[in-house]
Amino acid sequence: MADNREITIKVNGKDMTTYVETRLSLGDVLREHFHLTGTHLGCEHGVCGACTVVVDGEPIRSCLMLGVQAHGKEVTTVEGLSKGEDLHPIQEAFWKNHGLQCGYCTPGFLTTLFSFLENNSDPTEREIREAISGNICRCTGYQNIVNAALDAAKVMKGS
């Protein structure tokens, strides 16, 4: 029997309300109900990290949380990083360092690193590699992603 619920989630600073089936993942709710298609779903099994969003300050897999479980929580998606046309320093650094190719994994890396760099202003390369160990990229070979993260850390520390 289908069970539907009204839920309200604060997404990128704005309360958003919708009526969802209880079996829908948060990732699906963000994409299909709120049309925030920046969050990508890859494996949908918790392995690839493409679907990472920040919930109440912590990065999580949006394919492994039900939309109804996010009711009342604050969610930041990749759409919440830039301010209008101004890219976030992490996005800027990905662009400058060629930190992406096909871009499928990118939203997950950006949200993961956003949360990591907010809490670690002076990370080592090793710490960055550890922080992104739950995100898979099939294109870049990771080196440029790590370079971008190191660059972004410097910019964020200075600002």
Added chain:
Amino acid sequence: MRPFEFIKPDSEASAIELLGKLSPNVRILAGGTDYLVDLKHTADVPKTVMDISRLPELKGIDEVDDGLRIGAGVTHTEIMQNPLIKKYAPAMIHAAHTIGAVQTRNLGTIGGNLVTCVPSMDSGPTLVALDAEVNIVGKDGTRRISLTDLFVGPRKTSLKSNELLTEIIIPKRSLGKPANFYKFGLRKGQALALVNAASSLWIKGGCFKDLRISIGAVAPVVIRCLKAEKYLEGKKIDEKLVKEAGNIAVTEAKPIDDFRASQSYRNDLIAVLVTRTINAAIDLADKD
């Protein structure tokens, strides 16, 4: 995923009541990092899914009369950051750190890890080596069992469908006990353990005391290596004896042969990991 009814009680008492009323057609959801993956694969979806991830009673890590109490709903990230765990059971921090990646540790709970009961669970060996016990609550009250009695088989525990695992207790005698955990997987990030192991011990007059050895991923459940423990108990610290204990531990396991690793490779790993964890615990111990 097939449809289900979703409920989210706001207290432990109402969760127990609902479990009593709805079992066996209800399943518990904590962090969802095991169970939501299962639900995506199966047609066997329960009528009701009960979310316990926000129950306040299952949260928190506190010093209690008989030891250290860890709420079943505590996440792996919370374990890694907790000062009491750091003080009394730091090997648990290392074990938690090896679980998945940051996004999984932020959601996944210690209770969920134990109840899923896969042989490779990474929180099992350290807790077994520290003689951990668990509190289980059902409509007829609370029962306390040793953690090893929770484990019945692969993905099978002694919990009844109307019971909730509420907390893990590390007994007072194990607080601050020198212990070490080691996981060996095929990659550093997000890999299942081929073998994992933990040992804990005291040293009295240069001899092993209350030695515990536990290994995972090499038997239907996480096990204690009783023969290896007995072999060393009371003996003088000696590298050769520790190595022999590693060999004895191999005889107590029944590792599988699969695409990840052969049985003989896993056997070699058992001997090495048991030896290493004992030696690391010896390094941590006061030697009087």
